[in-house]
Amino acid sequence: MRGWILAATLLAASGAHAQQWMSLPPTPTLPKADKSGYAPVNGIRIWYAQFGRGEPLLFLHGGLGNSNYWGNQVRVFSSSYRVIVMDSRGHGRSTRDGRPYGYDLMASDVVALLDYLKIDRVALVGWSDGAIIGLDIAMHHPERLSKVFAFAANIDPSGVSDASHSPVANAFIARAGKEYAALSPTPKRYQSFLAEIEKMWSTQPHWTRADFARITVPIWIADGDHDEMVNHDQPRTLADWTPRAGLLIEPDVSHFAILQDPEQFNHDLAHFLKSR
Numbered sequence: 001m002r003g004w005i006l007a008a009t010l011l012a013a014s015g016a017h018a019q020q021w022m023s024l025p026p027t028p029t030l031p032k033a034d035k036s037g038y039a040p041v042n043g044i045r046i047w048y049a050q051f052g053r054g055e056p057l058l059f060l061h062g063g064l065g066n067s068n069y070w071g072n073q074v075r076v077f078s079s080s081y082r083v084i085v086m087d088s089r090g091h092g093r094s095t096r097d098g099r100p101y102g103y104d105l106m107a108s109d110v111v112a113l114l115d116y117l118k119i120d121r122v123a124l125v126g127w128s129d130g131a132i133i134g135l136d137i138a139m140h141h142p143e144r145l146s147k148v149f150a151f152a153a154n155i156d157p158s159g160v161s162d163a164s165h166s167p168v169a170n171a172f173i174a175r176a177g178k179e180y181a182a183l184s185p186t187p188k189r190y191q192s193f194l195a196e197i198e199k200m201w202s203t204q205p206h207w208t209r210a211d212f213a214r215i216t217v218p219i220w221i222a223d224g225d226h227d228e229m230v231n232h233d234q235p236r237t238l239a240d241w242t243p244r245a246g247l248l249i250e251p252d253v254s255h256f257a258i259l260q261d262p263e264q265f266n267h268d269l270a271h272f273l274k275s276r
Contacts, residue, residue, distance in 0.1 A: 020261060021226035021254040024171045027179065028071025028259075030085070031078070038093075041112035042105075047093035048086040048113060052078030055146075056122040057273070059085050060110065060130025062152070062255075063197050064176035066092030066183055069127070072262035073269070081273075084122070086113055088129070090193060092183045101200045103129070107136040111144055123273060125149045127258055128229070132205055135238075138215045139207075147218040149272050150238075151265075152230050152255050156206050159234040166228040168254060212241035220246040220272050224253035224260075246272070 036049035049067065051074055059070040067085035074083050088106050090096035099105060110133060114122060123146045126134035131150035138148050154160055163169035173194070180190040219242055223235040239247035248268060253260045 020252055021224065021228075022168060023260055024168050024175070024256060025259040027068050027175065030068055030071050031075055039113050039116040041116060042089075042109055043097050044089055044109070045095045046086055046089065046109055046113050048084060048117070050117075051083045051085075052081055054081040056119050057081040057083050058110070058114075058122045058124045059083065060124065060126040060133055061085075061088065061091070062128030062130055063088075063201065064091070064173065064180075064194065065128075066179060068092075068179070069258060072258065073125070073266060076266050077269075081123075084117070084119075086110070087183075088133070090184075090196075092179075093185070095185055101196055103132050103136050103200075103205050104140075107133050107140065110137060111141055114144055120144070121146045123147045123149075125269060126151065126153070128152045128255065135207075135212075135215070136205070138217050138219065139211055142215070142217050145217045147272070149220050149222060149269055151222040151257065152224070152227055153221070153238060154205075154230050154234045155237060155241075157202050157204070159231050160201055161227070161229055161231050163229045168256065169228055172256065209241045212238065213243060215242050215245075218244070218275075220248050222248040222250065222268070224250050224255060224257045226252070226254040229255040248272075 030049060031051060033049035034051055038045040038047055057077055059073060061067055061069050066087050070085050074085065077083050087094040089109055121144055124134045131153035134148045134150050135153055138145055177190045180193065181187045221235050221239040223230060235247060235249065239245045250257055250264055250268065257265050
């Protein structure tokens, strides 16, 4: 009888793990920063925080999100690196101006923040929109990057999946609204913010094979095998088009791998950072 109970418990645990791509674990918190504040860049105020010492390592969050989503990574990598997080313009604690959201513009914010922090080159880890921004910088400002880990990026709007019926994606959008209200300097504007970001998703980026041929920095293109927001052909094509790029498909996770299986994500990222 006890054997049956143990087997059933193990099976249930195994099944729960196998379905983790259908979960949206809580948003982590960031540890206490060594330094944080607002950087005046491009006419706006970008919130940033720094943790630990060592080679600089920058994490860029996804659209609608904020830097807190990297809490599970910051705690691990700040023991070996100078970790920097930032809230993209209009996201989290950062402000914005009247210019439409765009990846080129947000990439220029990142470069301006690096200038403000007096960082010449940085290893960049991007998730979703953060990965697209990282690729944009790799194309246009390769001298500012030592390497790029790009998770869940797409080439153009046709690479975005229809996630309107995904309970995980819908839960994230609802959660992002609550977090926006708690963090943003314009807490009541989430619906207009959401509409503007969705417009960006439907119109950008528009990259070609020639754009990716310009990338010279070491790079891994990564995604989850159950990504509900990016079409599954995108990482393969991105890796094929990018010279010397590595391709990584993490098992049993979706677009939200950094929450669903942070141990796996951190292990893969650590391997990448130590390679090449």
